[in-house]
Amino acid sequence: MSRVLAAALVAVLWACPAIAAPTVAFAWPDGQRAAVSLAYDDALDSHLDTAIPELDRHGLKASFYLTLSADTVRSRMSDWRAAARNGHELGNHSLFHQCAASKPGRDWVAPQRDLDTMTALQMQEQVRLASTMLQAIDGAATRTFTVPCGDTAAGDGDYVAALADDFVAIKVMGGAVVPDMQTLDVHAVPVEAPVGVDGDALIALVEDAARRGTMVNLTFHGIGAEHLAVSREAHARLLEHLAASPEIYWTATFRDIMTWVRARAAPPAPRPAAVSP
Ligand SMILES: [Zn+2]
Numbered sequence: 001m002s003r004v005l006a007a008a009l010v011a012v013l014w015a016c017p018a019i020a021a022p023t024v025a026f027a028w029p030d031g032q033r034a035a036v037s038l039a040y041d042d043a044l045d046s047h048l049d050t051a052i053p054e055l056d057r058h059g060l061k062a063s064f065y066l067t068l069s070a071d072t073v074r075s076r077m078s079d080w081r082a083a084a085r086n087g088h089e090l091g092n093h094s095l096f097h098q099c100a101a102s103k104p105g106r107d108w109v110a111p112q113r114d115l116d117t118m119t120a121l122q123m124q125e126q127v128r129l130a131s132t133m134l135q136a137i138d139g140a141a142t143r144t145f146t147v148p149c150g151d152t153a154a155g156d157g158d159y160v161a162a163l164a165d166d167f168v169a170i171k172v173m174g175g176a177v178v179p180d181m182q183t184l185d186v187h188a189v190p191v192e193a194p195v196g197v198d199g200d201a202l203i204a205l206v207e208d209a210a211r212r213g214t215m216v217n218l219t220f221h222g223i224g225a226e227h228l229a230v231s232r233e234a235h236a237r238l239l240e241h242l243a244a245s246p247e248i249y250w251t252a253t254f255r256d257i258m259t260w261v262r263a264r265a266a267p268p269a270p271r272p273a274a275v276s277p
Pocket of ligand 1: 148149
């Protein structure tokens with residue numbers, strides 16, 4: 001390449017903001033390019049009957065956000081315990097899954113579970129009780145929280161911020177792929193809940209995270225059944241893709257991923273030295 005051509009190429013690259021300002025790649029445990037958090041909300045039968053056998057077949061670990069009042073927590077507690085023993089995370093998804101009935105499309109919110117009628121203090125007490133119940137189920141002292149419906153406002157204001165010290169990390173809504181690990185707020189991690197998509201669409205999301213060197217957070221509900229479903233086939237294709245490239249994807253529980261992220265967060269800026277009078 002001639003020197004002139006090389007100089008021109010450098011000039012073009014420098015003019016492109018995406019290339020001109022590279023960020024330092026975030027270091028994942030074994031040099032992988034992205035962390036993948038697979039999560040399953042609402043304690044559904046298809047998690048125990050379809051998702052967990054498929055995950056276990058590939059040796060992948062995931063997080064299951066239990067609504068403690070869900071039928072399966074009572075009727076299939078031994079199955080949830082077995083999942084936790086096998087390395088999956090039982091995450092907190094509150095006792096009663098309160099969401100704001102005032103938002104559009106919320107006809108399904110039962111009046112006694114309307115977040116608009118709760119105070120922030122009531123929600124905080126309930127979420128902490130949910131953690132105690134989860135500890136009674138799995139014995140774990142730390143876990144993560146996914147805010148039901150991503151609704152952070154109780155009737156009298158935000159209830160989630162005061163729970164920051166109770167959890168390794170907290171997920172809200174906002175998109176599947178984290179744009180930048182350096183600026184990630186561990187108590188407001190973005191997540192996407194795919195519905196009705198095929199395997200290619202799911203794989204495109206994890207590939208995007210690998211390109212960026214960040215992490216991807218996918219929250220599933222029903223797998224081939226129940227509400228907000230993704231088909232068994234689409235889910236299975238994603239898991240096959242992840243399992244086939246362990247050198248690219250670190251698929252782990254959200255608790256493990258965020259413990260790693262927190263250990264590598266930039267330390268707080270030092271306070272200015274006191275100036276003597
Ligand atoms: Zn939910």
